[in-house]
Amino acid sequence: MPHPRLHPPPSAYTTLNLTTSGALLRPVPLGAPCFATHPAHNTTLCAALLANWTKSDTHARHPTSAMSPLYQGDTCNPAVGAASPSAVCAVGGSPMYVVRADNVAQVQLAVNFARNTGVRLVVRNTGHDFLGRSAGAESLGLWVGGIKGLEYDRVRGTVRMGAGTTVREVYELAEREGFTAVGGECGSVGAAGGGGGGTFGVVTAVTVRVWPKMGVAGVKFVVSSGTGARAENGNGVFWEGMYAYWRRFEGFADKGSYGYSQVFPNGEGGYTWSMLPWLVPGMGRVEFEDMVKPLLEEWKGLGLKVKPEFFEHDSLYQAWTRHFPSDGVANSNLRVGSRLFPRSVWQNSTRRDELFDTIRAVIEDGSALIQYNIKAVAPPGTPESAANSHWRDTLFFGIFGGFTAEGEEGEKMSRKVTDDWLGRLKKFGTGAYGNEADVMEPDFGEAFWGKNYPRLLRIKKEVDPDDLFWVQAGVGSEGWKVASNSRKWLSTQDGLLCRV
Ligand SMILES: Cc1cc2nc3c(=O)[nH]c(=O)nc-3n(C[C@H](O)[C@H](O)[C@H](O)COP(=O)(O)OP(=O)(O)OC[C@H]3O[C@@H](n4cnc5c(N)ncnc54)[C@H](O)[C@@H]3O)c2cc1C
Numbered sequence: 001m002p003h004p005r006l007h008p009p010p011s012a013y014t015t016l017n018l019t020t021s022g023a024l025l026r027p028v029p030l031g032a033p034c035f036a037t038h039p040a041h042n043t044t045l046c047a048a049l050l051a052n053w054t055k056s057d058t059h060a061r062h063p064t065s066a067m068s069p070l071y072q073g074d075t076c077n078p079a080v081g082a083a084s085p086s087a088v089c090a091v092g093g094s095p096m097y098v099v100r101a102d103n104v105a106q107v108q109l110a111v112n113f114a115r116n117t118g119v120r121l122v123v124r125n126t127g128h129d130f131l132g133r134s135a136g137a138e139s140l141g142l143w144v145g146g147i148k149g150l151e152y153d154r155v156r157g158t159v160r161m162g163a164g165t166t167v168r169e170v171y172e173l174a175e176r177e178g179f180t181a182v183g184g185e186c187g188s189v190g191a192a193g194g195g196g197g198g199t200f201g202v203v204t205a206v207t208v209r210v211w212p213k214m215g216v217a218g219v220k221f222v223v224s225s226g227t228g229a230r231a232e233n234g235n236g237v238f239w240e241g242m243y244a245y246w247r248r249f250e251g252f253a254d255k256g257s258y259g260y261s262q263v264f265p266n267g268e269g270g271y272t273w274s275m276l277p278w279l280v281p282g283m284g285r286v287e288f289e290d291m292v293k294p295l296l297e298e299w300k301g302l303g304l305k306v307k308p309e310f311f312e313h314d315s316l317y318q319a320w321t322r323h324f325p326s327d328g329v330a331n332s333n334l335r336v337g338s339r340l341f342p343r344s345v346w347q348n349s350t351r352r353d354e355l356f357d358t359i360r361a362v363i364e365d366g367s368a369l370i371q372y373n374i375k376a377v378a379p380p381g382t383p384e385s386a387a388n389s390h391w392r393d394t395l396f397f398g399i400f401g402g403f404t405a406e407g408e409e410g411e412k413m414s415r416k417v418t419d420d421w422l423g424r425l426k427k428f429g430t431g432a433y434g435n436e437a438d439v440m441e442p443d444f445g446e447a448f449w450g451k452n453y454p455r456l457l458r459i460k461k462e463v464d465p466d467d468l469f470w471v472q473a474g475v476g477s478e479g480w481k482v483a484s485n486s487r488k489w490l491s492t493q494d495g496l497l498c499r500v
Contacts, residue, residue: 071132
């Protein structure tokens with residue numbers, strides 16, 4: 001990336017704007033209306049922004065906004081602007097110019113502009129990326145959110161999605177047309193372009209297989225513990241109840257479970273464990289209740305207070321719209337990382353119990369846990385792909401993390417996530433889900449791609465020898481680093497991208 005003094009002249013951007021039919025934007029940061037020092041200051045807009053700042057749709061519709069602002073440098077936080085009349089809103093790690101692409105020709109023009117000028121290129125769809133990989137200071141952004149187009153091919157059992165298609169749009173089509181699509185839980189996540197960051201090129205459309213419409217049965221519940229007056233369970237019985245669930249992961253996963261739950265400290269001297277939900281596609285409620293019965297009996301024996309709410313629906317969409325939470329985003333201080341734990345841990349009861357004790361200790365040390373009991377074995381005939389090979393024997397995917405502060409405290413917390421919590425858990429599983437991972441993951445190639453990494457690295461060197469496509473902790477990203485960024489202890493994108 002050229003030093004700012006070596007940027008192409010304004011006339012080059014004028015030409016880019018003309019050739020892309022007026023698609024070039026110079027975006028004002030989303031939070032700017034809350035800053036009295038910014039020309040975009042507007043108290044009405046600011047109030048609306050503050051009310052909706054944690055909703056993902058607020059950010060997804062903006063050309064540069066990052067839902068994990070810490071990695072953009074957090075340079076235009078509306079709460080900061082609203083609280084301090086002298087505060088300044090800066091572009092920080094957001095792209096300087098953006099091509100808002102609606103078609104493939106505009107994508108080609110933006111890519112060629114970056115290749116010919118040496119300006120850093122940053123591809124963005126919705127801005128969901130947890131590692132800041134849709135941000136980059138002094139860059140040209142390529143916003144693919146406008147490339148729509150969603151077509152269901154009933155005969156082939158496939159769906160073709162333009163790069164800007166969201167998960168919600170696919171699920172809504174599935175409900176109308178009577179099929180089931182596999183996708184993320186948050187409706188505004190990109191359905192096509194995610195999955196590893198802009199490393200090899202720009203996806204303009206993708207065709208995926210879909211399945212016949214199927215019913216879904218499941219359960220939701222909340223278990224809380226603590227020492228306060230409102231605590232329903234003591235911490236001892238809480239952990240025993242959790243263990244009774246964890247211990248059965250193999251059996252539940254083999255029946256097709258997707259068990260999605262969260263454990264957070266509740267300020268009552270204990271924890272709240274929320275099942276959000278646990279469901280099995282293709283299973284009826286009676287069979288689901290049968291599967292869960294031994295667990296409920298064990299809980300009864302332990303004296304665990306819990307009120308399970310079972311459900312059954314005709315389609316995944318109906319379960320998704322009724323039972324999944326709406327995720328909050330844009331927390332400036334969140335540091336997370338993840339681990340994929342293999343089935344082999346459950347096949348050795350000593351190791352299994354050691355893992356549970358470690359996870360409990362990490363939570364008791366201050367980490368939150370978002371946990372998934374799943375099975376991602378490749379069905380026969382699955383072709384070779386870039387998918388992380390660690391997924392294939394995963395039984396438990398866990399996201400860990402906590403809140404950082406600025407300065408020394410921030411550095412301490414950040415290192416705790418990487419070196420202490422994830423370090424302790426690495427003993428049981430070296431893999432991590434790259435889209436919901438620690439940006440400081442020491443051996444990210446092995447963790448995010450498993451045995452596929454050496455092959456992907458070879459391909460990267462072949463197809464993009466000049467690293468036109470670069471993202472933090474992406475395939476082949478080792479040769480570059482963001483220098484002079486705001487947080488020395490964290491790879492944030494508010495500095496110049498330089499060769500190592
Ligand atoms: C609230 C929330 C909920 C989530 N829920 C889930 C979930 O349920 N399941 C799950 O698997 N993940 C989930 N994720 C993680 C999500 O999959 C990743 O954040 C993913 O990277 C988002 O992709 P995106 O294109 O929407 O985001 P962006 O931030 O726009 O892009 C992500 C990365 O992909 C690259 N990219 C985007 N479009 C293209 C393209 N067309 N061509 C090439 N590169 C491209 C960008 O450069 C960037 O590196 C969630 C994230 C959040 C914040």
